[in-house]
Amino acid sequence: MSTRLCPGMYRAGERRAGESLTAACLVKSSAAVRLLLHTGGVKHGRKMCRIMAPHKPTLSSLGGNRRVRRNLFGPVDRDQLQVEYQAALRKDLDEASKRWGFDFKSYKPLESSDFKWEGIPETRVPLLYRSCVPAEGLGPAGGAVPTKPARVEKENIPQTPGKRKLQDLKKTPAKGEKAALKRKQTNITDFYQAKRRVVWKPRKSGE
Amino acid sequence: MELLCLEMDTSIRARPDPNLLRDDRVLQRLLTIEERFLPQYSYFKGVQKDIQPFMRRMVATWMLEVCEEQKCEEEVFPLAMNYLDRFLAMEPIKKCNLQLLGAVCMFLASKLKETRPLTAEKLCIYTDNSIRPQELLEWELVVLGKLKWNLAAVTPNDFIEHIVRRLPLADDKLVLIRKHVQTFIALCATDFRFAMYPPSMIATGSVGAAICGLQLDSADRSQWGDSLTDLLAKITNTEVDVLKECQEQIERVLESSLREGRQQQQQQQTQRGPSGKGLEELDQASTPTDVRDVNL
Structure with missing residues (x-):
């Protein structure tokens, strides 16, 4: 990664009229105290005010400051951490199962449940809620589901082992292509193309 | 021909909305819901066995430093601590x-809060x-x-604008006051002593401390009518005595932080020797860091 110099990162030596009395707007933004040094703190009555530029330094600048980049409490026990993570996840899942009467591991409703669960074909839910794996056997509508591979790689989607596809819990069969298309979230392109498109024709990719 | 690129990746932000800031309902709503986001227990006395208050301070200091070096929005750090x-x-x-927990919270x-958030790799x-x-x-x-x-917890930062706009303050002072309050x-x-305090109280106390620290209260005293504390207490429905105590506590914490900073400075100066201090060095030296905390 290349270093980008950001000349405006700090402007030093600026002094404002309003702050002459007690406080000099400190100096270097650091630690718990980038504060309000009472005038005695800095020699020669020299006050510096570093203005933060609205700018984030690039990653490469991280290497420079060894003081911020540090390990606070010694090495992390990775295996133990993994064990604790799995345990925490299991606990969360158990609590959620109890609350919603749904077994999230097998993706099936629990027998004793306060809720009545009903399956919905994937094409009828917004993109966000669809499983990342393209659903097979969903009929012609299933093929039309745009699955962006980028979503799979998205960093904040954790990799849960043994993720089930949503259609496993499908109870009500899809009512065919037309119905599925109708329920799809509308795009602006839907309206632009509406005049030219024949209704029963399947949409082109990039809809 | 020289080409000069003046392009900066500034983040574009909305102007403060007077409809939200002048309407009492927004402030009242914030005051109503803020309690929901407070930690439920003073956890060092029960839940936590392995960690101690000074460790929270270490991780908090580190988090603040990361947020500052990465020029995060002001509310990111208080929110992460919440x-x-x-x-x-x-x-x-x-x-x-x-530290892992601290990183996750940031x-x-x-x-x-940010348009360009910190990445996992950076953290x-x-x-x-x-x-x-x-x-x-x-x-x-x-x-x-x-x-x-x-996640959308109420932080002290949410109250700053609501409070300062209800005070008779000159516009030219506002920027500085805000900066100090945020600090x-x-x-x-x-x-940790502030962890269980409602955000509105911390915000109100901080505004009080900032105005007193800048000695704006003495100059403009005629405008306040009642004392500053009374006025502040009214704005966020805080009890005057509690608010006073909070403000004093903030001032004490500031003082001890500055003292630590100065000690640090002296330590570094003695290490460096007395000769030739440029401005840059002076500036470096006045930067308090918690090196002492790091060397456990």
């Missing part, structure tokens, strides 16, 4: 995982690679679950 405290009030954690707060580098991005992402899920996905709020977030 997540950290709420998590710690529920779940015992080992000392060696505290990760979440930054995603909620891991800041832990000196003691944690891996994958671990950060895994624990993000755990923390989210514990917080019940209630006080960050300072409070590093100190």
Whole structure:
């Protein structure tokens, strides 16, 4: 990664009229105290005010400051951490199962449940809620589901082992292509193309 | 021909909306819901066995430094500390995982508040690679679950505009006051004694401390009518005595932080020797860091 110099990162030596009395707007933004040094703190009555530029330094600048980049409490026990993570996840899942009467591991409703669960074909839910794996056997509508591979790689989607596809819990069969298309979230392109498109024709990719 | 690129990646932000700031309902609503986001227990007396108050301070100081170096939005750090405290009030954690938790909390707060959030990789580098991005992402899920996905917590920063706009302050002073208030709020977030205080009280106390510290109250006293504290207390429905105590506590914390900073400065100066201090060095020396805390 290349270093980008950001000349405006700090402007030093600026002094404002309003702050002459007690406080000099400190100096270097650091630690718990980038504060309000009472005038005695800095020699020669020299006050510096570093203005933060609205700018984030690039990653490469991280290497420079060894003081911020540090390990606070010694090495992390990775295996133990993994064990604790799995345990925490299991606990969360158990609590959620109890609350919603749904077994999230097998993706099936629990027998004793306060809720009545009903399956919905994937094409009828917004993109966000669809499983990342393209659903097979969903009929012609299933093929039309745009699955962006980028979503799979998205960093904040954790990799849960043994993720089930949503259609496993499908109870009500899809009512065919037309119905599925109708329920799809509308795009602006839907309206632009509406005049030219024949209704029963399947949409082109990039809809 | 020389080409000069003046392009800066500034983030574009909305102007403060007078409809929101002048309407009392917004402030009242904030005051009503703020209690929901407080940590439930003073966790060092029960839940936590392995970690101690000074460790919270260490991780908080580190988090603040990361936020500052990365030029995060002001509210990212207090919000991250809110997540950290709420998590710690529920779940015992080992000392060696505290920094991971801190990183996760910053990760979440930054995603909620910033247009360009901190990346997992960056945060891991800041832990000196003691944690891996994958671990950060895994624990993000755990923390989210514990917080019940209630991330939009009320922070002291939410009150700043509401308070200062209800005070008779000159416009030219506002920028400086805001800056000082934000600094006080960050300072409070590093100190566990403030963890259970409602955000509105910390904000009100910080505004009071900032105005007193800048000695704006004496110059403009004629405008205040009642004393500054009374006026502040009225704005956020805080009791005057409690507010006074809070403000004094903030001032004490500031004082001790500055004292520490000066000690640090002296230490560094003696290490460096007395000769030739340029401005840059002087500036470096006046930077208080908690090196003492790091060398456990």
